[in-house]
Amino acid sequence: MPAYHQFPTRKSESGFSIVELMVAIAIALFIIGAMAAIYLNMRSTFTSQSSLSQLQDDQRLALTMLTTTVQSAGYFVDPLKTTAAAALPAVTVTRADKSKSVFAAGQSIVGSGAGTGAGTDSDTLAVQYQIGPDTTPGTGLMNCQGATNTTATPVVSVNSFSINSSNELTCTVGSGSPQVLAGNVYQMKVLYGVDTDANGAMDTYMSADDVTAASLWSNVYSAQVSLIFLDSTKSKPGAPVKMPTSVVQTITLMNRQ
Numbered sequence: 001m002p003a004y005h006q007f008p009t010r011k012s013e014s015g016f017s018i019v020e021l022m023v024a025i026a027i028a029l030f031i032i033g034a035m036a037a038i039y040l041n042m043r044s045t046f047t048s049q050s051s052l053s054q055l056q057d058d059q060r061l062a063l064t065m066l067t068t069t070v071q072s073a074g075y076f077v078d079p080l081k082t083t084a085a086a087a088l089p090a091v092t093v094t095r096a097d098k099s100k101s102v103f104a105a106g107q108s109i110v111g112s113g114a115g116t117g118a119g120t121d122s123d124t125l126a127v128q129y130q131i132g133p134d135t136t137p138g139t140g141l142m143n144c145q146g147a148t149n150t151t152a153t154p155v156v157s158v159n160s161f162s163i164n165s166s167n168e169l170t171c172t173v174g175s176g177s178p179q180v181l182a183g184n185v186y187q188m189k190v191l192y193g194v195d196t197d198a199n200g201a202m203d204t205y206m207s208a209d210d211v212t213a214a215s216l217w218s219n220v221y222s223a224q225v226s227l228i229f230l231d232s233t234k235s236k237p238g239a240p241v242k243m244p245t246s247v248v249q250t251i252t253l254m255n256r257q
Contacts, residue, residue, distance in 0.1 A: 074108030074255030111208035193222035
C-alpha cells in the first residue's frame with residue numbers, strides 16, 4: 001500500500017474577544033482618570049501654595065512699609081535749632097483722586113474714616129516728616145516708595161496710604177502717582193492711640209473721624225493698622241472672599257517715643 005504523508009495541522013488563531021477589549025479599555029480609562037486626578041490635585045496644591053506665598057509676601061511688604069513710614073511721622077532733622085511747627089509747616093496735599101490731607105503746622109499724622117468701610121471706602125492714613133540729605137549722617141529715612149533725599153537740604157515728605165478700586169494698598173508721595181504696595185486687600189482700618197486728657201500718656205484708641213471731631217490730631221501717639229486680605233484662591237469677580245483673620249500692626253510715632 002502506498003505510504004501517505006500527513007502534514008501537520010495548523011492551530012486555529014484566536015484574538016481578543018469584545019468582552020476582553022471592553023475590560024481592557026475600562027482598566028485603561030480608570031488608570032488615566034486616576035493619573036488625571038493626581039495631576040489636578042498637584043496643580044491645585046501648587047496654585048494654592050503659590051497664592052499663599054504671594055499673600056505672605058504682600059503682607060510682609062505692606063507691614064514693613066507702613067511701619068517704617070508711620071514710625072517716622074513728625075521727624076525733623078535738627079530739633080536743637082528749629083521747632084516742629086517750623087520744620088513741618090501747614091500744608092494741604094491734594095492727590096490725583098481729589099482726596100486731600102490737611103496738616104496744621106507741626107502736625108505729623110492725619111487720617112479719615114470710621115473703621116467700617118471696605119475697598120475704596122476703607123480708612124486712609126497720611127503722615128509727614130522731614131528727610132535729610134543722603135549726606136546727613138544718621139538720617140537713613142526714605143519715603144513710602146523707597147526714595148531718599150538727593151538734594152542738599154532737608155525736604156518734607158507727605159506719605160498717604162489708601163485702598164484703590166482694584167483692592168490694592170497704595171502709597172502716594174505728595175500729590176504724585178500712587179504706587180501699589182500689596183494686592184488683594186479687602187479693608188484697611190486704622191485706630192489712633194490718643195492722649196485725650198493731655199497728661200503726656202496715651203489713654204484710648206479712636207477712629208480718624210472721632211479724632212477729627214475732637215481736634216486731637218496733635219495728641220496722637222500711635223496708629224493701629226488692621227488689614228484684611230482677600231483669599232485669592234476662592235475669590236471670584238464680584239464675589240470676594242475675605243481671609244478669616246486680619247493682620248494687625250501697632251506703630252508708635254517716632255516723635256512720641
